[in-house]
Amino acid sequence: xxxxxxxxxxxxxxxxxxxxxxxxxxxxxxxxxxxxxxxxxxxxxxxxxxxxxxxxxxxxxxxxxxxxxxxxxxxxxxxxxxxxxxxxxxxxxxxxxxxxxxxxxxxxxxxxxxxxxxxxxxxxxxxxxxxxxxxxxxxxxxxxxxxxxxxxxxxxxxxxxxxxxxxxxxxxxxxxxxxxxxxxxxxxxxxxxxxxxxxxxxxxxxxxxxxxxxxxxxxxxxxxxxxxxxxxxxxxxxxxxxxxxxxxxxxxxxxxxxxxxxxxxxxxxxxxxxxxxxxxxxxxxxxxxxxxxxxxxxxxxxxxxxxxxxxxxxxxxxxxxxxxxxxxxxxxxxxxxxxxxxxxxxxxxxxxxxxxxxxxxxxxxxxxxxxxxxxxxxxxxxxxxxxxxxxxxxxxxxxxxxxxxxxxxxxxxxxxxxxxxxxxxxxxxxxxxxxxxxxxxxxxxxxx
Amino acid sequence: xxxxxxxxxxxxxxxxxxxxxxxxxxxxxxxxxxxxxxxxxxxxxxxxxxxxxxxxxxxxxxxxxxxxxxxxxxxxxxxxxxxxxxxxxxxxxxxxxxxxxxxxxxxxxxxxxxxxxxxxxxxxxxxxxxxxxxxxxxxxxxxxxxxxxxxxxxxxxxxxxxxxxxxxxxxxxxxxxxxxxxxxxxxxxxxxxxxxxxxxxxxxxxxxxxxxxxxxxxxxxxxxxxxxxxxxxxxxxxxxxxxxxxxxxxxxxxxxxxxxxxxxxxxxxxxxxxxxxxxxxxxxxxxxxxxxxxxxxxxxxxxxxxxxxxxxxxxxxxxxxxxxxxxxxxxxxxxxxxxxxxxxxxxxxxxxxxxxxxxxxxxxxxxxxxxxxxxxxxxxxxxxxxxxxxxxxxxxxxxxxxxxxxxxxxxxxxxxxxxxxxxxxxxxxxxxxxxxxxxxxxxxxxxxxxxxxxxxxxxxxxxxxxxxxx
Numbered sequence: 030x031x032x033x034x035x036x037x038x039x040x041x042x043x044x045x046x047x048x049x050x051x052x053x054x055x056x057x058x059x060x061x062x063x064x065x066x067x068x069x070x071x072x073x074x075x076x077x078x079x080x081x082x083x084x085x086x087x088x089x090x091x092x093x094x095x096x097x098x099x100x101x102x103x104x105x106x107x108x109x110x111x112x113x114x115x116x117x118x119x120x121x122x123x124x125x126x127x128x129x130x131x132x133x134x135x136x137x138x139x140x141x142x143x144x145x146x147x148x149x150x151x152x153x154x155x156x157x158x159x160x161x162x163x164x165x166x167x168x169x170x171x172x173x174x175x176x177x178x179x180x181x182x183x184x185x186x187x188x189x190x191x192x193x194x195x196x197x198x199x200x201x202x203x204x205x206x207x208x209x210x211x212x213x214x215x216x217x218x219x220x221x222x223x224x225x226x227x228x229x230x231x232x233x234x235x236x237x238x239x240x241x242x243x244x245x246x247x248x249x250x251x252x253x254x255x256x257x258x259x260x261x262x263x264x265x266x267x268x269x270x271x272x273x274x275x276x277x278x279x280x281x282x283x284x285x286x287x288x289x290x291x292x293x294x295x296x297x298x299x300x301x302x303x304x305x306x307x308x309x310x311x312x313x314x315x316x317x318x319x320x321x322x323x324x325x326x327x328x329x330x331x332x333x334x335x336x337x338x339x340x341x342x343x344x345x346x347x348x349x350x351x352x353x354x355x356x357x358x359x360x361x362x363x364x365x366x367x368x369x370x371x372x373x374x375x376x377x378x379x380x381x382x383x384x385x386x387x388x389x390x391x392x393x394x395x396x397x398x399x400x401x402x403x404x405x406x407x408x409x410x411x412x413x414x415x416x417x418x419x420x421x422x423x424x425x426x427x428x429x430x431x432x433x434x435x436x437x438x439x440x441x442x443x444x445x446x447x448x449x450x451x452x453x454x455x456x457x458x459x460x461x462x463x464x465x466x467x468x469x470x471x472x473x474x475x476x477x
Numbered sequence: 478x479x480x481x482x483x484x485x486x487x488x489x490x491x492x493x494x495x496x497x498x499x500x501x502x503x504x505x506x507x508x509x510x511x512x513x514x515x516x517x518x519x520x521x522x523x524x525x526x527x528x529x530x531x532x533x534x535x536x537x538x539x540x541x542x543x544x545x546x547x548x549x550x551x552x553x554x555x556x557x558x559x560x561x562x563x564x565x566x567x568x569x570x571x572x573x574x575x576x577x578x579x580x581x582x583x584x585x586x587x588x589x590x591x592x593x594x595x596x597x598x599x600x601x602x603x604x605x606x607x608x609x610x611x612x613x614x615x616x617x618x619x620x621x622x623x624x625x626x627x628x629x630x631x632x633x634x635x636x637x638x639x640x641x642x643x644x645x646x647x648x649x650x651x652x653x654x655x656x657x658x659x660x661x662x663x664x665x666x667x668x669x670x671x672x673x674x675x676x677x678x679x680x681x682x683x684x685x686x687x688x689x690x691x692x693x694x695x696x697x698x699x700x701x702x703x704x705x706x707x708x709x710x711x712x713x714x715x716x717x718x719x720x721x722x723x724x725x726x727x728x729x730x731x732x733x734x735x736x737x738x739x740x741x742x743x744x745x746x747x748x749x750x751x752x753x754x755x756x757x758x759x760x761x762x763x764x765x766x767x768x769x770x771x772x773x774x775x776x777x778x779x780x781x782x783x784x785x786x787x788x789x790x791x792x793x794x795x796x797x798x799x800x801x802x803x804x805x806x807x808x809x810x811x812x813x814x815x816x817x818x819x820x821x822x823x824x825x826x827x828x829x830x831x832x833x834x835x836x837x838x839x840x841x842x843x844x845x846x847x848x849x850x851x852x853x854x855x856x857x858x859x860x861x862x863x864x865x866x867x868x869x870x871x872x873x874x875x876x877x878x879x880x881x882x883x884x885x886x887x888x889x890x891x892x893x894x895x896x897x898x899x900x901x902x903x904x905x906x907x908x909x910x911x912x913x914x915x916x917x918x919x920x921x922x923x924x925x926x927x928x929x930x931x932x933x934x935x936x937x938x939x940x941x942x943x944x945x946x947x
Contacts, residue, residue: 096499
């Protein structure tokens, strides 16, 4: 009880009252909210309902009890409610603040506390430890341990969705590969831009080949790339989970790592990271030393697809073997970075690709950071709807633009048993098209 | 108050999963889209069929528990705010389209169907359900019927009332009645269908509706006329109608509204003009072409500085989106947005627009005006801040003057939002004492214990504007 009172005071002190009042309760957000729909139209699982709950806590109408907390925690944080909000309520900011207050006052069970500490404080902020963790996964995959575990049926001990997750993890790079990362690469075409690359923690370990291909595409498009070694995790995971103080520390380290580089853009290839980076100005708005520096940093953040389109990559006459392709938006890329048309334009520019938009492509796939691990039931419900729409398109290639979404799509394919369907990052498919086009044209050049 | 015994009775009817009296569960049904109204219900119940609704109502009648039917809570008259507590009734389980009858051109639905879902379902069969309130993506048919919602197409096609042919209603006694049906001609008895449409849940609970459909118009065109002078735009509206042309939509946006909408949707709307008319006509190709030409000519004669016809469906759709977003985009100016729907005979549009401007000046408040000018239904909208008590008071005075002016010009206090709690104090201005007495007699006959959405439509006192803070 006492704890709830303290939390209530924190809500009153910290929640942005203007933002709460800005919600006019018109309900335009309702049809875009995956949890509202999947919960069978429960207002408490809608953005309007959640804002009303936050406001009621501030107004003293209600205590921040378990029901309030459940409502706020079950939010995917996809922010699909923001682009449709006529009043421009920045729901994501409200949610982040509320979750931070809850996390600070919550008494987690010892095991959850231990895991949170390990993940948020000991693992993600340290690139080297991320590499070690990934190397361990690599050892598991390559040593025969994985096939041994699978044969013994050990994975059945895991909850269902985690066992499936284990199956869809990519084959990760080796320790040596992860430690030999470039810090600077030159354009492979006449130089048009000088950019910095935000490599990310999961992207530079588990999905390292996507990072390599991203850089290759940028080089082909005419970019010199710097990859500052001092960069670190973007802090999104922390920010979304109520560990705002850690997120701020990481943000400052990143701003420091990039601000002196004299580049045109800072490029990301993960919607989740990009969206958090692009809101560093909000994160640090009350910090007099950092607010301005954050603004300068934010102005340079761009998704790789935007830069490729800016440099005319969609005019390259790329070609792939005939296939039906669909695109699953990364929520944060679309709703926060406002990037939705560029990935589609790039896909449609590839000859041989029949692009078919799936229904509700802009609806979250249920990955949502660590949501699919914390809220498996809702996550799988959201995913099942998504896969239903994906199947309708008869696509054999599902393209995404964020590692979480990519894993979730792979998980969905595995769950549905779709043998002929694959999920790839946008960059993978573009790179594949570059290679395929090269193979097709090079012999001709030799004979000609 | 709901006792444990009564609670158990409710749970026996709908199941524990459809009865919620948790604090958070009640809080999220304590409001609708009306600013400044909030009141907690005692419980929220989601019945699964008409029988369950009837059983619930019987208990409520017995125990004198107020009952507030609620669709998606998008109304603007506090009609679904449970101001007297009791239970909020949800229709999330009763949300099926039961039948599309292509021979009789009707559709039969449960009240929880989302308006746009209904529109799309019938359009897939080449049929047309015209009422299109701005909230149609969210609103339910049950809500539309209870509020008799209008929309952009009201000028030519009428409002929800004109499409409701039959209803299934649970009365306060728990009795289930059926009114009307699929018949175009039916004079057997009082027209109870019309009585229930727009009754705001004060007479009974609508549990099923049969709606009229019409064939889809062959084609549609959209145009935009810009004006440097407000009244010239209003005069164009009157002149078009006087020339015996009834366009599908004839919408009006003033400059402050335009600026806000454009900053929200970014579709290249002009923001340096004083007023814009959005005009649409549908029908056969020849008629549409002829009418569009004639209306363009009239607009130019009334000193429109530019008249442009949308070239593509995308362009037209953008223009419609702009108008649809008007109300909500205005919410960006200030934290609180108070929106009214004073309506006048269309011949009085210019006078009314002028009066609104004068009144805004008199009380030193900002009032942006947009609306369905073709049917005289204006939406004077005031961006304000509930925390600024002084300004809020002036806003209330301004709207009181606007209502009075509308009535003076032969109009009404509400064209499509409903009376609810918001407009109740002014209802007598429109109906007179005798009119209110007649309505009260009907209410008393059908709901003697006053359990059906109490506190709505009938004011405790006339004229004093009720604003409940927080």
